[in-house]
Each structure stands twice: as C-alpha cells, then as structure tokens.
Amino acid sequence: MQKKKSSIGWRNENKHPSLSEVFSSVSVPKQKGKWKKLLAFTGPGLLIAVGYMDPGNWATDIAGGAQFGYMLLSVIFISNFFAIILQHLALKLGIVCERDLAQACRDHYPPLISFILWILCEISIAACDLAEIIGSVLALKLLFGIPITWGVLITAIDVFIILFFQSKGFRYIESVVAALIFTILVCFSFEIISSKPEIFPILKGIVPTPEIIKDSHSFYISIGILGATVMPHNLYLHSSIIQTRDYPRTTEGKKMAIKYATIDSTLSLSLAFFINAAILIISAATFHKAGYTEVADIMDAHKLLNPILGSSLSGVFFALALLASGQNSTLTGTLAGQIVMEGFINIKFKPWIRRLITRLIAIVPAMIASIVYGEKGTTELLIISQIILSIQLSFAIVPLVNFTGDSEKMGPFVNGPILKISAWVITIIIVLLNLFLLYNTLLGRR
Template sequence: MKKKKYSIGWRNENKHPSLSEVFSSVSVPKQKGIWKKLFAFTGPGLLVAVGYMDPGNWATDIAGGAQFGYMLLSVIFISNFFAIILQHLALKLGIVCERDLAQACRDHYHPFINFILWILCEISIAACDLAEIIGSVLALKLLFGIPITWGVLITAIDVLIILFFQYKGFRYIESVVAALIFTILVCFSFEIVSSKPEIFPILQGIVPNPEIMKNSHSFYISIGILGATVMPHNLYLHSSIIQTRDYPRTFEGKKMAIKYATIDSTLSLSLAFFINAAILIISAATFHKAGHTEVSSIMDAHKLLSPILGSSLAGVFFALALLASGQNSTLTGTLAGQIVMEGFLNIKFKPWIRRLITRLIAIVPAMIASIVYGEKGTTELLIISQIILSAQLSFAIIPLVNFTGDSEKMGPFVNGITLKISAWFITIIIVLLNLFLLYDTFFK
C-alpha cells in the first residue's frame, strides 16, 4: 500500500509562502553545533513573548498584587504553562505543514467560515493595537507630560520606524524586539530590588491556593489573567515567523527545527513569566503591604510607586518599561496583521498600507475616548480591548488544536495522546473562562 503524504488533509497544495519576502531568509548552520543552531532559531519566541507582557496585561497583574498580595502568582504560572503548550503547537503547525494558522484555516474550512474567522481576527488585532496605543500614550504622558490626545497622534509615527526595520531584514526586527525586552527586564529588576519583596511568601504564591476559588473577587481577577492567557494573534504570528528559518524541508530537518524552535519559545515565555510575575510582585510588595488595595490602574500605580519606595527613579523606570512594552507589541501586531490578511484572503498589500489600515482602526476610538473622557476613557478602552481579545481567543485555539491533532495533516508529527489530551483540556478551560468573563461583563 502506498504511504499517504502527510499534507493530504489540506484542500490547496499550490500556495504562496507565509511572509514570502522573508521566507527562509535566516540561515541555519548545517553542522551539528548545538549553540549555533539554537542561536539561529532564537528570535521568533521573543516576538511571541511580547504578547504576554503588553500593556493590556499590566492592569490585571497590578490589581491582583494590590488586592491579594502574592496569592495570584500561581495563576500567572499556570497561564504561562498553557501558553508554552499552545505556542509549541503553533510553531509545529508552521514547520510541518509550511502554513501559518490563517493559511491552514483557508485550506481547510469553507470560504464563509474563513471570512467570519478573518473578520474576528482583524477585530482582535485592532483591539490589540488599541491596547498598545493606550500603553504608549500613557507612558508618554508619564515620562514627558505629553497630553493624551497628542500622544495618540505621535504613536502613528511608529509606522515609519517599523517599515524601516522590515526593509532592513527580519533579524533587525528581532534585534529591536530583544533590545526593548531587555529594557523592560532592566526596569523591573530595578523595581523588584527597590520594593524588597519577601522571598518565602513569593514561593508560597506560586503554589495554587484554594482561597482563590473561595473569594469571588480573586477568582474574577484570576479569570482575567487566565482568560487572556494567549493573545490570539500570537498563534498566527508564531506559525508564520518560524518559517523565516532556512532549515531543510525534510523529515529530519523539520524534526530538528521543532526541537530548537520549542527551546526558543519555552525560554522566551519563561522570560515573559518573570516580567508578568514581577509586575504582580512589585504591586504586592508596595501597594498591598502599604494597605493600598484599591490600586487597579496603570496611572494609579505610577502615582503611588515613587512615594512608597522613596525613589523618583521608580516611577521613571515604570513608565519607561510601559513605553518599551507598547512599542514592542506594535512591532509584532504589524506582522500579525500582515500574516492574517494574506493568509485568510490570499491577497497581499504593501506593508505600509496594511499598517496604516490597522493603525487608523485603532487610533479613531482612542482619539475619541481621549477627547471626550480623557485619562479615564483610555483606561476603560484598555479594559474593553482585553474583553475583545478574550472573546476571539477560542476561534484561534480550536482550529490550531484540531489541525495539529490530525494525522492526515501532520503525518508522523501529529500530537501524541498526552499532548492531544493536554491541548484539548487547556482549550476547554480557556473557552469556559472566556465565556464566564463575557457573561459577567455583559449580563451582570
């Protein structure tokens, strides 16, 4: 009997590569040097990790630390574990099938279903872009006193910066992201040292506490953290950018690529865990300890941080980290928008046109909110953007888990029984939590 080709499960075989202008553009050494190969695959994981430390995540971490001390560290830890599994599936899909998640949906689902998925995905990317605008705008206000309305307009300039680095090459984009992540890391390292947290309570907080479920408010914040565990655009992004590596498109080559890409992804997401945990730890060690349990917004946290820690640099580093976070997320959001539109619709726009469309969709509501409601309006808009992202998440996870568990599509690389069960378990948990969050938001 003739052995089935493992791409037989796809409807279309003649396709354009994902991000064709940078496809297979980063060389991977042919020799067996582990460190050189690992370095060659380092980068996509960092771009993905950005989504776990964007301004939209800050508010829940700050509120969780201020109200419940270190108790919700376990929720961040579990969230990170979920993220590691799902991003592994995304990179595996891209490497094995040489399709990003958007292309895979187009080659599997009915055109009408595809159109709906594309619309939902575009809305989520615009919502994500909105969160990045707000984060950058708040940071500009905190650092330089720039009014929010002007800050919204200034953020549009980053289109030119992004286009410049896209033109220079994909490794340049990865280097910029790495530098901004390093900036965030340095800032929060300073904040942690300044806040002098207690080590034993931190270790206790990593262990799940039954009190989280018993207290309705801590449970609600936990849902907010877990519900936005994986940014939906990150799954599309990772399945695409991993294909920028020039590994042999053979069984052994793909097996090697999955191995090193997973190491890169896991280490990068561990770094994201440290930064998210740092935000909660700083909030717990300063606001919760001082009795300021009402702190829940980024602006409130900045106002109180310097007086409590007794250092003006604390507020500066906090705002600088926020600016780096917003700009970092902008870079990855741009790429995700390009991947989604090209993948679902099989059409190509020039990068500057695609970026301008996404930015305008996000800038309009940000500008209206800043003019009508001021600072409070932008904070409310940040919360709304996270609800939109949570609502769309299930529509990205379910296809991903389904595709990577299909032996006709993945062949010898299909998810094993343990990974398959784990992936569906994580999917069900995230879907249920997001449904609960949406119900609580709109019907209570």
C-alpha cells in the same frame, strides 16, 4: 488523480509561503553544532514573548497585585504554562505543514467559516493594537508630559518606524525586539529590588486557591490575565515567523527545527513569565502592602511608586519599561496583522497601508475615551481589550489543536496521546472560563 504530498489533508493546496518576503531568509548552519543551531533559531520566541508582556498585562497585573496580593501569581503561572504548550503547537504546525495558522484555516474550512474566523481575528488584533496605543500614550505622558489626546495622535506615525525595521531584514527586527525586552527586564529588576517583596508569600501565591474563582472580581481579573498572557494573534504569528529559518524541508530537518524552535519558545516565555510576575509582585509588595488596594490604574501606580519606594528613579524606570513594552508590541502586531490578512483572504497590501488600517481602527476608540473620560477611560479600555482577546482565544486554539492532532495533516509529527489530551484539556478550560466570564459580564457581576 493523486494529490500532491503538500496538499494531503487540506481542502486547498497552499501556493504561497507565509511572509514570502522573508521566507527561509535566516540561515541555519548545516554542521552539527548545537549551540550554533540554537542561536540560529533564537528570535521568533522573543517576538512571541513580546505579546506576553505588552501594556495589556500591566493593567490586569497591577489590579490583581494591588487587590489580592500575591494570590493571582498562580494564574500567571498557569497561563504561562498554557502558552508554552500552545506556542509549541503553533510552531509545529508552521514547520510541518508549511502553513501559518491563517493559511491552514483557509485551506481547511469552507470559505464562510474562514471569513468569520478572519473577522474575529482582526477584532482581536485591533484590541491588541488598542492596548499598545494606550500603553505608549501613557508612557509618553509620564516621561514627557505629553497630553493623552496628543499622545494618541503621535502613535499614528510609528508606521514609519515599522517600515524602517522591515526594510533592514528579519534578523534586524529580532535584534531590536531583544534590546527592548532587555530594557524592560532591567527596569523591572530595579523595581523588584526596590520593592523588597516577601519570598514565602510569593511561593504561596504560585499555588492555586479556590478563592480565585469564588470571588467574582478576582475571577474577572484572572480572565483578563489569561487574555493578556495567552495572545490569540501570537498563535498565527509564531506559525509564520518560524518559517523564516532556512532549515531542510525534510523529515529530519523538520524534527531539528521543532526541537530548537521549542527551546527558543520555552526560554523566551519563561522570561515573559518573570516580567509578568514582576509586575504583579511589585504591585503586591507596594500597593497591597501599603493598603492601596484600589489601585488599578497605570497612572495611579506611577504616582504612588516614588513616595512608597522612596526613589525618584522608580517612576522613570516604570514609564521607560511601559514605553518599551508598547513599542515592542507594535512591531509584532504589525507582522501578525499582515499574516492574518494574507493568510485568511489571500490579499496583500503594502505594509504601510496595512499598518495604517489597523492603527486607525484602534485610534478611534482610544481618542474618544481620552477626550470623554480622560486617563480613567483609557485604562478601562485597556482592561476591556484584554477581555476581548481572551474571548477570541477560543477561536484560534480550537483550529490549532484540531490541525496538530490530525494524523493526515501532520503525519509522523501528529500530537502524541499525552500532548493531544493536554491540548484539549487546556482548550476546554479556556472555553469554559470565557463562557463564565461572558455570563458574569452580561449580568454586571464584576
């Protein structure tokens, strides 16, 4: 019996669309107006970019800038390039195969392998949620003086904010995210102007140097930056939310969707690169330049910004950007959790139940750390969460690169030779770096 076209190359036929409640809900104009089509596809890239500027980036970028000046700018640049390639593959998988990455894994791998991948992904989402909690908690303390422990509890109620946004429609979520990103952008633009960084050292920092790998601590931070930049759950998220667009599910329609979705993704990630680089540049131009090379703590960074820059607004903008970052990441983390659970094990919970499960998993270690170790403990957790994300990244990238390079699954949209080689090179680099990181961590070389 001949298989249906939709199931060619897959063990199982995909019966349910990803995020069925918003599937194909955003209209795309039928006419040939390029700008109108680009506007219709603008949004998913911004939701993805959020994951590249979440609170987890702050700790690693601040530590990198304070200790090594502008040197690790090259790591952010390379990580962002990796992200652009990988997110392109993710959106292409979703458009061509009409499956998100979680559904694709379930429909390709045996049940046991799929289950293991699901567990690993849930761990990474919990680690990401932990970073969001800590970021929001620290911002609440900086802005309003709310104690860390109480801040952790307050973050549990943001499930209701998520439900409100979801009830308004997907375009509404994208608009809220765009507004929060704009807030972050304005805050860091002010900080960069105030810190007066040096242009030539910045340009020099974008070029990689051997010292990054030779120094074990800079290498450790570099992997943290990689984990904070290329987010594994973003690959699942992007392959799903791109299907919210109502484009023709034909060969020509899919070509058009891939084109405009890639433009949206690339521009959004370029914005994320600017914000990531801004955090490190501000840290280098203030703390490293002033000799505060041991600053690796968001709270310490906030305390030192005002006296160093001589402006009382510096700390306010810093905390406001941190709060916007944490809340933004909360939105996308919720969607990613829903996509992963529904895609891997085909179990649907009500959004508020799913959100509470994920949040409670992250709240427990955050609460313990805040009570036992205080602010220092939460900051250490923030860096550890990024290392977990980096290690998990390999288990998301390998299936993605494998699926998009399979001509039976992708048909005429299969990765070309150059893209296929580039994708596997990126994959090998990430896997090897993570193995080296794990080896150093186990030996206590940090």
